[in-house]
Amino acid sequence: MSDCRPIPVILDGDPGHDDAIAWTLARASSRLRILAVTSCCGNQTIEKTTYNALRVCTLIGLDAPVAKGCPHPLMGPVMNAPSVHGESGLDGPALPEPDRALSKLSAVELMAQVLRASDEPVTIVATGPETNVAALLLAHPELKEKIARISVMGGGISHGNWTPAAEFNILVDPEAAQIVFSSGIPILMAGLDVTEQALILPEDFTRIRALGSHVSSIVSQWLEFFYIFHRSIGYAGAPMHDPCAVLALTDPDLFRTERMSVRIETAGQYCRGMTVGDRTGRPGSVPNAEVLLGLDRAAFADRLVDAMRFYGEVAQ
Ligand code: RIB
Ligand code: CA
Numbered sequence: 001m002s003d004c005r006p007i008p009v010i011l012d013g014d015p016g017h018d019d020a021i022a023w024t025l026a027r028a029s030s031r032l033r034i035l036a037v038t039s040c041c042g043n044q045t046i047e048k049t050t051y052n053a054l055r056v057c058t059l060i061g062l063d064a065p066v067a068k069g070c071p072h073p074l075m076g077p078v079m080n081a082p083s084v085h086g087e088s089g090l091d092g093p094a095l096p097e098p099d100r101a102l103s104k105l106s107a108v109e110l111m112a113q114v115l116r117a118s119d120e121p122v123t124i125v126a127t128g129p130e131t132n133v134a135a136l137l138l139a140h141p142e143l144k145e146k147i148a149r150i151s152v153m154g155g156g157i158s159h160g161n162w163t164p165a166a167e168f169n170i171l172v173d174p175e176a177a178q179i180v181f182s183s184g185i186p187i188l189m190a191g192l193d194v195t196e197q198a199l200i201l202p203e204d205f206t207r208i209r210a211l212g213s214h215v216s217s218i219v220s221q222w223l224e225f226f227y228i229f230h231r232s233i234g235y236a237g238a239p240m241h242d243p244c245a246v247l248a249l250t251d252p253d254l255f256r257t258e259r260m261s262v263r264i265e266t267a268g269q270y271c272r273g274m275t276v277g278d279r280t281g282r283p284g285s286v287p288n289a290e291v292l293l294g295l296d297r298a299a300f301a302d303r304l305v306d307a308m309r310f311y312g313e314v315a316q
Contacts, residue, residue: 006033007123007148007249010111012069013242014042014128015052016085017092017226021219021304022127022153022242027060028310031250034062035114035122038107040069042128042172043081044089049128052090054098060215060311066100069107069132073173081168084229092225093218107132112140121148123249126180127242129169130154134176137183149186153245155262155275156192157291166273167192170264174273178264181275187289189262190244191275194255194292198244199237202227204301211305212314219308243304248292251303256294261285 009032013019026032037057039050050068057066072078085091103110111132115122124147126133137144154169154177162168170177181187200223209220227238247254258279265274278285 006031008033008035008118008120009123009125009249010036010038010114012038012040012107012124012126012128012132013053014040014044014049015056015090016043016049016128016242017090017222018240018242019043019127020052020056020090020222021240022125022246023056023062024060024215024219025243025304025307026125026246027062028307029250034064035118036064036110037062037066038069038110038132039066040107040128040132041071041073041078042169043085045078045080046071048089050102051098052088054100054102055090055095058096058099059218065103065110067103067105067107067110070135073129073131074134074175076173079172086225093221095218108135108139111136112143115143115146118146121146123149123151125151125245125249127153127245129172130176130180131173134173134179137179144183144185147185149188150180151188151190151245151249152180153190153195153242155189157275157277157293158193160274161192163270163273165265165271167275170275171273174264174266178266181262181264181288187262188245188248189275189289189291190241190248191291194295195241195244196239197295197297198240198300199235199297200240200301200304201237204237204305207305208308211308211312213308213312215311216308240300240304244292247300247303254295254300254303255292257290257292259287259290261287262289262291
């Protein structure tokens with residue numbers, strides 16, 4: 001089979017500014033065929049991330065069913081991030097009201113329906129806590145072989161962000177991440193090691209806004225909002241965490257990766273949610289993930305700006 005066929009994907013996320021930008025990139029790529037969108041509880045409550053998912057899909061004209069995900073992590077408490085994404089989970093520019101109804105299926109059942117119906121294995125792009133993906137694997141183990149790969153934004157081999165050891169998406173639901181990372185399904189992991197290099201700078205915001213389309217105007221405002229929090233903690237730009245999980249599929253040449261064992265700490269007073277990387281191949285550390293560790297930031301920014309031309313541009 002030629003590799004020029006678009007990759008069939010399911011987008012699972014917690015929009016969330018960087019989720020929204022990731023989905024905007026996915027919609028713009030001819031290398032992806034989006035079969036479904038599912039919301040998860042993370043940046044905000046499931047009600048808010050689901051509403052945001054419908055609004056983002058309406059804004060970008062993404063024609064795929066949208067389903068509501070699990071309302072809370074598998075084991076731990078609900079943990080949201082209003083300090084980063086605002087009370088709505090997607091504060092900043094006004095967005096259109098949804099132009100479509102939510103699927104009557106749950107996220108897990110929509111994912112299962114899509115996997116059963118697909119004539120080829122499907123890639124899941126998980127840019128929030130992995131609760132839905134884990135629930136899918138628990139409820140439908142027979143569908144594991146219909147999942148080609150899981151491209152995850154989550155974790156960090158060298159450090160965390162929500163705690164010194166843990167990144168937010170993994171920390172919200174470490175049990176879910178453990179189920180996903182130990183499933184045997186190929187994992188592509190965009191952790192903080194690479195996503196904190198994937199900075200979009202204020203000059204890039206300007207380049208995107210200058211394209212002149214309504215979507216590029218919204219994306220530049222999302223970037224500006226997302227930058228407010230990150231500038232306050234010393235970032236030189238807006239870290240494009242979730243877009244890395246999409247561009248890792250559409251533009252793998254942007255990244256340097258390393259295959260290694262990644263295990264999830266689910267206990268621990270200080271390290272719960274840590275993604276423990278092991279390159280040594282020592283007994284017990286079986287490589288299970290392709291971890292993104294580096295990228296060319298300028299090329300990444302150019303690719304993101306170029307992708308936004310899909311939504312139109314005004315002659316300069
Ligand atoms: O730690 C960054 C991750 O947490 C991103 O996916 C962001 O959207 C939040 O969900
Ligand atoms: Ca996210």
